[in-house]
Amino acid sequence: MSEARDQILARIRGSLKRGRVDAAREMELHDRVAAHRRNLVPARAAALDARSRIDLFISMAEEVQATTMRVGSLAAVPEAVAHYLAAENLPAELVLAPDPSLDEIPWSARPLLRIRRGRAEPGDAVSLTPCFAAIAETGTLMLISGAQTPTTLNFLPDTHIVVVRGDQVIAAYEDGWDRLREGGGMPRAINFITGPSRTGDIEQRIELGAHGPRRLHIILVDDRQGTGNAEDG
Amino acid sequence: MLATSRTFEANARAGLANDNLQRALALMRTGFPQRRSLAVERLPEFEALRDIGKSIKDHTLEHLDFYLELYEANVLASGGRVHWARTPDEARAAVLEICRSVDAKIVTKGKSMIAEEVGLNKYLEQNGITPVETDLGEYIIQLRHEPPSHLIAPAIHLMKEQVAETFRAEHRALDPRRSLAEARQLCDEARAVLRPRFLAADVGITGANFLVAETGSSIIVTNEGNGDLTQTLPRVHIVVASLEKLVPTLEDAVTLLRLLARSATGQEFSSYTTVSTGPRRPEDLDGPEQYHVVLLDNGRSALLGGEFQDMLRCIRCSACMNHCPVYAAVGGHAYGWVYSGPMGAVLTPSLIGVEEAGHLPNASTFCGQCEAVCPVKIPLPKLMRHWREREFAEKLNPPVYRAALGLWAWAARRPALYHALVELASRAVGWAGRDRGRFRAAPMAAGWTAARDMPAPEGRSFHSLWAKQRGGKIGR
């Protein structure tokens, strides 16, 4: 196999009519990667303040058939979830990501909700996860895998509920990369999720719920005060 | 995959005569362009992004060896493995070895054109392993034993009645009286049938839209979520990807991703875009235990530095075929191999040879719509013309055609003779058609007059009339 590797690299260099990239150029290329400069970022979300960014995120997400709800605090989440499940005629049962950010949610306020924490199992109908970021530009959720955020929760159940905090709403994907790099190495998986699962494979007609979740419900916890917030970024 | 590009003309005729296909193509012909157009309108920066996307790809290709080595180092650092494959044989062998090492019986597959290119499914079956396509379109054509007819919508050539027929024939355990009249029902059935397969799979194989050198990551783009179930549930995830999928950084990747979904389906972003880096981490609750990348050359390295290098910029969006009037007339199967439409017309001869695929770059009017919509500005008509130049130089055209062209070109370089011949011909043909003004049949023009009238000329050539007007004086 390393023979194949050597030959492929040799063929590439032969086609490009040169040997290995020289040391100076190699350093430049490494620097280019290390700098990971942003290319042109669309103005759409970048110019917005925090409030408008959230509005844009919500409207873009709804455009792709995610459903959304805004609540004022984490305390309001159990009721929002119970209400949603009842409205969709779904069983009051969900599997939660074992993530500390969900620990503060007072599930005991809704004792009829049966909660399990862990990865998704084949029988699970509804999951609830946090997200890493929410990208206003296209209404896209950014979720990262980890010990407390198993990715099966994002794909196996028919209904996926995501709790988004206001300060997680960012303008563009590039802002997500910046935040991710602050945290250290790459996770195994980063899922950019834009609406529920869909297919157009049959006569170009869009049907939701191809293999992934049929429903994507976003609960946006916006607990900032109305005025005087210097929140930006 | 076995090619039938050589019989393109017969394939095309079959496509033209296929009513179901024609109905399906009619749906696609206006749908895709409209959706792309709306998405482009909505993003003022789209044109600028095309230029940036082009330059990212060009830069990467110019330094592909560097980026491949960096990519490999980062895959290894994250706990993955890289297998380099020069040929389809080596790619298949690498996949089989991995499957055997975990005693795999069932393999789920996300959509991968590279897997089609190397004939992976058939090879796995021959070796006692069952591959299960999970992308709905790929699943349908797997049941029908057909190749894909489009880059991103493999079953686009089928009407829903045909899909229903196939499901009834293949899902024999289900109630035969069930209704499958609606797309919704077909989707639900596929979802239900495939879910247990996802869960039973030992190995999941996906392609990659992009490979990121900075992090050693692979990126897949789906709408169904099948790719994610394929790569997350089994113990082993294998990515099969060709060399030119490399991009330098995560920032470069999202720039290209902004172009991809809009160009493909007119979506702002696809439902699922997943960046995978290595196997599960020790503390993870799910994810594959092994992560492998099979890197395929199969002719890509030979395209670098040559007149077809631009083709390697392709991000497999399908915009070209979605806007191609020839594709819209005959469908993807006419092209006879994995890649169809304009990108297939350029890429196929370079991968399987111009003797086999020579028709493909010829079956174009050079209308230029493909180039106009290509997100990375590949000059597709120019590249098709390069193939025609090669064929001409190697004398691969029909002799009658070459002779006629040669004669005409010879005459065109002798204006006085040419003018005399044109005047003669326009008088003769004009006279023959003087009553009706057109011909229903014409010698040597049977292809045209089979279904079209041929308008008659006015009866005198311009140059003879002009000379007459000028009192016989010859101008410059």
Add this chain to the structure above:
Amino acid sequence: MRVALFVTCLVDFFRPTVGFAAIKLLEAAGCTVEVPRAQTCCGQPAYNSGARADAKAIALQVLDAFEGYDHVVAPSGSCAGMIRRHYPGLFTDDPGVLPRAHRLAERSWELVSFLVDICGMQAVAARWERRVTYHDGCSGLRELGVKDQPRQLLASVDGLSLRELPGAEVCCGFGGTFCIKYPDISDKMVSDKEADIAGTGAEAVLAGDLGCLLNIAGKLHRRGRRVEVRHVAEVLAGLTGDVPPIGGAR
């Protein structure tokens, strides 16, 4: 301005009236027009067939014949596109000729876009009472940006009403050698175009390229449609009374 007319091989053989229409329009715009005799074709059939050497030889002939004019104008997007967009590329290995090819390319134009964009023509003094639709030839549209200009001038034709053709920008299937090499596919494409034209209810269809027009006319007539097919130059120059429509009886 001293303008040379590039007649085009199809106009020369099939429809000289288009050439005369072009001259009339150019003179109305204040140009003096000459027609270099040593011209036959732009070389595109050879070029698109991959016969590069033949294409070069013909292009050289064009360079020689059209040297020294202020502008070169062709009543065809496809021929003008060949000269303007492709001639320089034919001579990249020929540093002696390349500058001449660039000079010619810069000064070469499709007729209607030349009248509007360079001569500043805003209206024509023609009358033609018809409901008309317009097909955008691919080369003119995509290589040369010919789109608004014919519509602008047609809007000034007395009695003429223009309705947009759905799929106006979709190829008609002529494609030069394509319609000979792949007649079945070409027929499908022109059938779609014919159906679109019939759907507009227009009495006439116009375009700026004779190749497209012969193809479209041939299909309309085979289908028995009573739609007049003419080159846009004939209409703008008021010569519609001088010659029957394309494929029409005298």
